[in-house]
Amino acid sequence: MELDPQSAYSAVQTAISQASALIVTYSFSVLGAILLLVIGFVVAGLVERWLYAGLGRVGGFDLTLRRFFSKIARYFVLGLVVVMVLGQFGIQTASVIAAIGAVGLAIGLALQGTLQNIAAGIMLLALRPLRIGEYVEVGSVSGTVEEIGLFATRLRAADGIYILAPNSTLWTLPVKNYTRNGIRRNDITMTFPNTDNIDRLQKTLVGLAEQDTRVKKEPAPAAFVAGLGDSTMSFTLRYWTSATDFAATQAEMNKNVRNILNEKA
Missing domain, CATH: 3.30.70.100 (Alpha-Beta Plaits)
Structure with a gap:
């Protein structure tokens, strides 16, 4: 069967037109996504700092909880930005949330130890056996607490060494707090x-x-x-x-x- 030059030319022209339309459409989507990401990171940082400073003006509000809530606010804003970026490419928000939930469940089953660290971090923040600025000893780990995160706690040893301890370790072992009683x-x-x-x-x-x-x-x-x-x-x-x-x-x-x-x- 001979190829009709006119038909081939028309097909090529159609393909080029469709490709051009797709490039134009997704170019704006990509540029919009990049702009959203940049703005989102800036806003997330501002929200974190504003919330940290605002909670600092509340009398007696614990420094550990200030950092925790400000970090949570930052991650929440970044999560919204990711959903908005995916929406730029025509992906339905409901589908994105459902997919995130499914992925989160799968990751949770695969990373049970990580979830234990999150649960332990929440318990550390709720019961507060250690706070930022206190010198503690937990098993073989000892140092001044600098930050309590969702997954791990950062400490500075007496000799200045950086220590990052999993929250589950700090929660399951007895805590000696050398500062708490004064x-x-x-x-x-x-x-x-x-x-x-x-x-x-x-x-x-x-x-x-x-x-x-x-x-x-x-x-x-x-x-x-x-x-x-x-x-x-x-x-x-x-x-x-x-x-x-x-x-x-x-x-x-x-x-x-x-x-x-x-x-x-």
């Missing part, structure tokens, strides 16, 4: 000969603690015999400080006690 106790135990005068040692050590303005008056510092050996006795100096002064006071007190031991040597 005050901390320190015990310094040292060894003296049994021949030393106990009353004089108590007076000297308690006086040493009382001279430091960071040491709390209540509970009052105390010194006592912690153990007895054949020729030596263990003596403990106990005092309380604010949680923020603990490390500095401990270092200073250890030095002063060491000086007393050197004087007796």
